[in-house]
Amino acid sequence: MPTIDPRIDDYIANSAEFAQPILRHLRQVVHETCPDVEETIKWSMPFFLYQGMLCNMASFKAHCAFGFWKGELLVAQEDDKGREAMGQFGRIASLKDLPSKKTMAAYVKKAMALNTEGVQAPARAKPNAARELVVPDYFLAALEDKAGAREHFEAFSPSAKREYVDWLLDAKTEPTRLRRLEQAVEWIAEGKQRNWKYQNC
Incomplete structure (x- = not known):
């Protein structure tokens, strides 16, 4: 018998209409x-576990996201896809945006093998070149889900916004990025900038 969490049933049912078939398919x-x-x-998103973290999915206003916990070892990914959405597949607005079911199943099998073998996710390389500030959609969506967070963030100076965005994007692993996302939203909802602990020292 599969281990089903009814909270994921609720998550799918409460997602936008376009997202529901995508989430059901991935599941x-x-x-x-x-x-x-x-x-x-975890972190208000559906996660799948097999001898540790396997993969996760999420839905937003205009797209879904899907990622493997050790995706850097599984999926060849262009840098822009990693910045435009969580996971390794970019913005998923329809089933056509996903690889075939056979390909996805192959990724799942590889992810299972990595967990079974105890392989650790590699650290992400930090980009050297300065880049234009682009706030990822998943960050904006998380801010909108927390009362007052989006308003506080929009009131921050450009440099204060960049500190949070860079903190997320510079995370070396997906687990770290998700933990930072949760912490960032909590601080921003309280009107705190990224380095608020040191501002009054």
Whole structure:
């Protein structure tokens, strides 16, 4: 019997209409490929576990996202896709934006093998060149889900916004980025800048 978390049923039901078939499809592929997978909710998003973190999915206003916990070892990814959405597949607005079911199943199998073998996710290289400030959609969506967070963020100076965005983008692993996202939203909702602890020292 598959391990189903009813909170994920609710998450899908409460997602935008376009997102529901995408989320159901991704969930089905994971369960069919990994019958022993377990479901849970972390950082307000559906996660799939198999001998550790396996993958996760999320829905936003205009797109979905899907990523493997050790995706850097599984999916060849262009830099812009990693910045435009969480995970390794960029902005997923329809099923056509995903690889074939067979390809996705192959990724799941590889992710399972990595967990079974105890392979650690590699650290992400920090970009050298300065870049234009672009706030990722997943960050904006997370801010909108927390009362007052988006308003506080918009009131910050450009440099204060950049500190938070760079902190997220410079995370070396997906787990680190998700933890930072949760912390950032909490601080911003309280009107705190990234380095608020040191501002009054």
